[in-house]
Amino acid sequence: MSKPELKIRLMDTHAGGDVSRIVLGGIDPLPGATVRDQMHYLRDDADGLRKLLLDEPYGIPEMSVDLIVPATDPEAEAGYIIMEVMGYPIYSGSNTICTATAVLEAGLVPKREGRQRFLLESPAGRVQIEALVENDVVEAITCEGLPSYIDTYRSTIHVPTIGDVTYSVAYSGGFYALVDAAELGFSLVREEERALSECAYKIVEALQAERGFSHYTLGDVGPLPFLHFMGPVEQVADDFYRSRSTTYVHPGVICRSTTGTGTSARLALMHHEGSIRPGDKLETVSLRETGFIGEFTGTHQEGQQTVVENTITGKAFVLAHSDIVINPEDPMVRDDSVYHILGSRHDTSS
Template identity: 30%
Template sequence: MTAPSRLISTVDYHTAGEPFRIVLGGVRPPRGATVLDKRDDAITRLDDIRVLLTHEPRGHADMYGCFVTEPDDDGADFGLVFFHREGFSTACGHGSIAAAVWAYTTGHTPLRDDGTLVIDVPSGRVTCTVRDTADGHPRVAFRNIASYLHAQDVPVPTRRGTTTTDIAYGGAFYAMVDTRTLGLEVSRDRLPELIGLAAEIKTHVTKNHPLADPEDPRINGLYGVIFHDRIATAEGRVEERNVTVFADGQVDRSPCGSGTSARIATLAARGELTENAVLVNHGILDTTFLGRIAASTTVYGKSAVIPEVEGTAYVTGYNTLVVDPRDELPTGFLLPSS
């Protein structure tokens, strides 16, 4: 029997339906002074591992995951470098929730005295409050980095006519479009059309609106397009349904944690969400994140908020992934979406 050329151990979770694969062993963690530096190292040195973990037959076209790293300093408990089928992202809210559930339930990292875990991610430092519930499964509310509305009501031409988008930052940049302006709704049967429209919107915004963090240009570009439907508005409550299309057409099954952060910042800037209100944000699977404004602040001279997004994650399996040295497809493959 030929010995495997590589063995990689992982644990898989889903957060509101969106997968998250945490690498436990078999890969040398990314190196660097900060987690953003470690992301640079992963881009250079671990891209083949990213492909192996996200592509078929070990993954799938919508897989997501992370490498666990040392934090930037003693102020955090650990770091995360996120990856998906196209590359390495700067933020991942659903992944932060899954990692907090993993660290707490496995005993990898004990909670601090205030019931939190502090995680360094490429876009900054997030604080996860972990609380047990009546059914014994924890819920996590992660407090994200400062998020803000970058541009409002930007006109964008599409195959269904010109629409407008709000561009906001929640650890990555998102363009948000009300599907009613396109004569559509957020639903599973509309996904192929929404994916196509997202590509058009992303191409136009990328060409006409360069996006980068003023302090570190490594955080740059339009990460995703969020299509949203307003369901209801009441005193202290805004309820929406959304789907986020990111990377090269990847669909977030959850309501998107960093996208929800950008959405909170946008609603706050528009005066539609106050510090005492909650955003009930449903995803394409009707799973839900709860979003709140934890604090108001300013960043780069812009009004901004510190968003808090609440959800939970469930373990789906432990894996030892193997590469046979004779395999003609050693790092896997992707086929075009139907």
């Protein structure tokens, strides 16, 4: 006897070129007292959803998936869980910009003209959102970046076939290696995308083999996954800077955008070097000429760490509204760790 088809309701969006597939319906409620707990359940007991929506035939590894879930924080309007090819990051700027836009466009948060503020709940905790709506269009989203800090400043590692590489390491939602693109022979143009990915892979592999990194409260968060190539910083106004940038996140995957967390990492580095003051902004510009604007808003002390407070501003665009059909008889859909959370009765938009 054939199993019934199941549907998942989606809104595809992008911010800075990074596609975020927003799951609005078709997933049953997940166990967990917090959104972070629900993320752990997905990771440990239902990872098939991530694989289903990022692998063929439904998706590609360069995409992200954001599952909308009910908030557990009574002050938050909605919760969301981020899924990417490398796993489950607790926070992402581009995904947050896309999710905030999606909850407004889907009516989960009533859209109002002008500026409006609301809270979302990410696995990292509550996130303050400010949306700018003009003529019923979400023109910009400003979201809090995670408190960011410099773990390592200008250390050197020998990388086979490349040589000695100078790098810094920042935490901004994940650990980032920060390297000077020009020192490695890159101008940060789109034609270099494949070479950037190959270079970043070698550096990250060498760093992972040599050392680990520990967060001051989270402890061991796994091997360093990300590398951010930094272009020269240009000062375009008294309080405004611009820099070409690109972020490597996984073998073969260079983000289309500059990434919000990558931009937060840059702000932490600029503060560490004493080159920015509270209120200063940095626009990071991608290989595809898209950008996010990070603002350095202040610092506070966490134990022995001085952490940088920041916001990220960008715009998301809606690409598509769709229902995808999951047919359990399809030989391309083999992961049984997804079917127990699929249910056509559940729809987060209702």
